[in-house]
Amino acid sequence: MKKLTALLLILMLVFSLAACGSDPQVTETEPETSEEVVNTEPSEEESEATQVSDANTLVVYFSMPETTNSDNMTEEEDNSVVVIDGEVLENTQYVAYVIQENTGADIFRIEPETPYPTDHDTLVDLAAEEQDNDARPAIKDRIENLEQYDTIFIGYPNWWGDMPMILYSFFDEYDFSGKTIVPFNTHGGSGFSNTINTIAELEPGSTIDREGFTVSRNTVQDAEPDIIAWLETSGYTK
Numbered sequence: 001m002k003k004l005t006a007l008l009l010i011l012m013l014v015f016s017l018a019a020c021g022s023d024p025q026v027t028e029t030e031p032e033t034s035e036e037v038v039n040t041e042p043s044e045e046e047s048e049a050t051q052v053s054d055a056n057t058l059v060v061y062f063s064m065p066e067t068t069n070s071d072n073m074t075e076e077e078d079n080s081v082v083v084i085d086g087e088v089l090e091n092t093q094y095v096a097y098v099i100q101e102n103t104g105a106d107i108f109r110i111e112p113e114t115p116y117p118t119d120h121d122t123l124v125d126l127a128a129e130e131q132d133n134d135a136r137p138a139i140k141d142r143i144e145n146l147e148q149y150d151t152i153f154i155g156y157p158n159w160w161g162d163m164p165m166i167l168y169s170f171f172d173e174y175d176f177s178g179k180t181i182v183p184f185n186t187h188g189g190s191g192f193s194n195t196i197n198t199i200a201e202l203e204p205g206s207t208i209d210r211e212g213f214t215v216s217r218n219t220v221q222d223a224e225p226d227i228i229a230w231l232e233t234s235g236y237t238k
Ligand SMILES: Cc1cc2nc3c(=O)[nH]c(=O)nc-3n(C[C@H](O)[C@H](O)[C@H](O)COP(=O)(O)O)c2cc1C
Pocket: 062, 063, 064, 065, 079, 080, 081, 090, 091, 092, 093, 123, 124, 125, 127, 128, 156, 157, 158, 159, 160, 161, 162, 186, 187, 188, 189, 190, 191, 216, 217
């Protein structure tokens, strides 16, 4: 009888150990907190690519830094960047960030497959050459979830009185019919030039906000209040 009881006890122990062993496999697949599921905030690293969120506004921009170091900048390098709280940002990039922050938009950076040179004179010559050749430089990434956006802010620097040619590649690649395009740009004195009309020609099916927002590289450093005021008056703030 004692032997039978001992056998029964051993059997019970074996079963209970086997049951414990299978538990973690079930619970490990569960999220540890509900935050993991609902948190769609982009991390800093992710913020340069389109995000999976429910935003219906997208900020797209192209910007070209001529330096990433704020020490001993040449005049040209200084012209091409803005230093905000010690961080070096490109002029158009900074405007894009302020728009994103105040509209709750997703953000997509247009980047060339072949990086542009950072040396000013080489960049200026290449940009002129691209324009002369009506070039269409290849873009590195794609906006995968375009259908979810109805308002698209598009920002670029003025290059040789026009958009950089990579913006033409961008408008060739996407059809924004039925969507609203809101242009913004930074410049060294030329404002938008004729670029708003050009965008309207390239995207005939879209509604273009013809006012847009344009700011000189000389004042972009202090432009945040103006950008916010413009977003508020135009009804774009979140
Ligand atoms: C290749 C090149 C061409 C430029 N051409 C013009 C121009 O025709 N008119 C103008 O106002 N600014 C011109 N600029 C100045 C830029 O528009 C200005 O520095 C802009 O703020 C740069 O923005 P980013 O830092 O976002 O690239 C040019 C700059 C570069 C690099």
